[in-house]
Amino acid sequence: MIYKKRTMPNELKGLLSLDKRLPNNHIKKPEVKKNLLICQAGYNGELELDAHINEFKPNYRHAILHDLYLQQDGAYFQIDSLLITPSSITIIEVKNYKDKTVIKANPTQFIRVFQNGDRKPMRNPYTEIDLKIHLLKSWLGTRGIQIPIDGLLTFTHTNELAIKHPSPEIKTIFTYEAPAHFRSLPVNEHILDGHAIHNLANTMIEHHKDYNPFPLADRYDINPSDILPGVICSNCDRPGMKWGREKWNCPSCGHTSKTEHHQTVQDWFMLIKPKMTNSDFRYFTQLNNRNVARGLLAKSGLQLIGERKAAHYVLMKEGKSPTPVE
Incomplete structure (x- = not known):
């Protein structure tokens, strides 16, 4: 049973917004584009x-x-997918590489071989998985749970995979092989019964904390004034919608909406800063009327803090976690 579904990562949401709002000639544009493609590829691989x-x-x-x-x-660690059975837990790591991957030994190395013959060393996923196994064992131990934990490294693309020294502890397969691998897992000793599995999964969900990389302007050292x-x-993906007759109107395609500013507000929090004033809202939406801005902000699902000149808005759920072990 799937207890926690996958949703689009916050970092990917932010990069999609930043890419739209950063001028093409901006010095940080190539870096943003590169990280956007990497993040999108990783997410696509996980969906597969x-x-x-x-x-x-x-x-x-x-x-x-x-x-x-x-x-x-004291460390946040990220797990792509987790399988809990009565006899064991499996941590699944997903890699979405289109190029040939070579795994060598002594020391263990992962090397991507591109079509032009270039070779690029990668971080060792086995080490990453080992660390996550260690942290998860410790996390479970504090809750009085002792159960074997295995690691599984999966590759999305069925490109050439040259394993010259497979890890004896961590199996390496293609993602399409995952169901067969799970079916082959021995389920002999029932360390966890159905009730315990249910409680453990819910406890993990209760302690889960979404990774918050915002605001991206700080992370990429971008002047907020450079963000358009x-x-x-939402229909033609062009900026410049105007407020009139109690709705937003697109001069490019004619699309209208009363809530089009909601995404703009989210963009502000993802890209600029964790709070927004009426003045900030009017600047970022290019809206001149202060009273209209107050009314729209009140219907944007935000929390109002302070009064008069000190008044500002924040997201209902606010918080920032440390950078996770990836």
Whole structure:
């Protein structure tokens, strides 16, 4: 049973917005584009794994959680997917590389070989998985749970995979092989019964904390004034919607909407700063009327803090987690 579904990562949401609002000639544009493509590829790979995992339907109680962030020993660690069975837990790491991947030993190295023959060393995913296994064991130990934890490294693309020294502890497969691998897992000793699996999955969800990389202007050292303001039309993706007759109107395609500013507000919090004043709202939406701005802000699902000149708005759920172990 899937207890936690995967949603689009906050970083990807932010990069999509930043890419739209950063001028093409901006010095940070190539870096933003590059990270956007990497983040999008990673998310697509995880979605493909999810589709294959849906084929896994055992006759015993189990739990699957996607995109889990937990904290242990002062560190946040991210798990692409997690499988809990009565006998064990499997941490699944997903890699979405289109190029040939070579895994060598002594020391263990992961090397991407591009079509032009260039070679690029990568971070060792086995080490990443080992660390997550260690942190998860510690997290479970504080809750009195002792159960074997395995790691599984999956590759989305069925490109050439040259494994010259497979890890004896961490199996490496393609994502389409995941259901067969899960079916092959021995379920002998029932360390966790159905009730315990259910409670553990819910406890993990309660302790999950979404990774918050915002505001991206700070992260990429971008002057907020370089980020283009304006309400972007959801129909034609062009900025410059105007407020009139109690709705937003797109001069480019004619699309109208009463709530088009909601995404603009989200863009502000993702890109600029964690609070917004009436003046900020009017600048970022290019709206002149202070009273109209107050009314729209009141219907934007934000929390009002302070009064008069000190008044500002924040997101209902605010918080920033440390950078996770990825």
